[in-house]
Amino acid sequence: MPQSFSPQQQIVLASGNQGKIKEIQAILAPHPILAQSHFNVPEAEETATTFIENALIKARNAALHCQLPALADDSGLVVDALNGAPGVISARYAGVGSSDQDNVQKLLTELAGVPEAERTARFMCVIVFMRHAEDPVPLIAQGVWEGRILTAAIGTHGFGYDPVFWIPSHHCTSAELSATLKNTLSHRAQALQQLKHLLLTA
Ligand code: ITT
Numbered sequence: 001m002p003q004s005f006s007p008q009q010q011i012v013l014a015s016g017n018q019g020k021i022k023e024i025q026a027i028l029a030p031h032p033i034l035a036q037s038h039f040n041v042p043e044a045e046e047t048a049t050t051f052i053e054n055a056l057i058k059a060r061n062a063a064l065h066c067q068l069p070a071l072a073d074d075s076g077l078v079v080d081a082l083n084g085a086p087g088v089i090s091a092r093y094a095g096v097g098s099s100d101q102d103n104v105q106k107l108l109t110e111l112a113g114v115p116e117a118e119r120t121a122r123f124m125c126v127i128v129f130m131r132h133a134e135d136p137v138p139l140i141a142q143g144v145w146e147g148r149i150l151t152a153a154i155g156t157h158g159f160g161y162d163p164v165f166w167i168p169s170h171h172c173t174s175a176e177l178s179a180t181l182k183n184t185l186s187h188r189a190q191a192l193q194q195l196k197h198l199l200l201t202a
Helices: 018-028 051-066 087-092 100-110 179-185 187-201
Strands: 011-013 033-035 070-079 120-130 139-149 165-167
Touching: 011 018, 011 051, 018 033, 018 070, 018 179, 018 187, 051 070, 051 120, 051 139, 070 087, 070 187, 087 100, 120 187, 139 187, 179 187
Parallel strands: 011 033, 011 070
Antiparallel strands: 070 120, 120 139, 139 165
């Protein structure tokens, strides 16, 4: 950790996604990470077209409202056969307010008829850490998890597109992995491990 950053320093997590919050808290445990809902932070509008910019917007918004260091995750699914969609709009692919099931259904419909070999995809995660809202050098880490999109959902763990995300190395979907195993393999796990390293060397 940088000298100004103690292991007890509270960090606000700029997310309202319970699936993400659980994973991030588990991966960074025992560091105290509190979700922004704890501080009644109004959600920032994700107006950008890249993961990195949206993560910066969310972290800056939370740091500003809480006057605390802030962490944000912007992530999503990038599907080759769909030219990278749903990408940064993964959370609202089927429309604003859509559920995980709606989004998965829309994805399966868009990919109808696409053969197995062309259903390649990856989860992307950008994690941003800002010491304060005007931090000119935020820490930025990124993770990528390669897989393939199935034609039907399998598994009940995780969230979002996990039930249709097939992981060739483990012969199962990410919704069939235990939370512990997902948290060692995922795009989010990779980005957070990188962030831990950056915090140690910053
Ligand atoms: P916050 O902005 O409040 O953090 P959000 O869900 O709106 O929550 P994003 O804009 O980063 O966050 O969208 C991420 C979406 O990408 C998420 O809602 C899922 O649909 C998908 N996604 C990201 N990581 C995933 C994972 O580990 N497993 C399954 N789907 C994931």
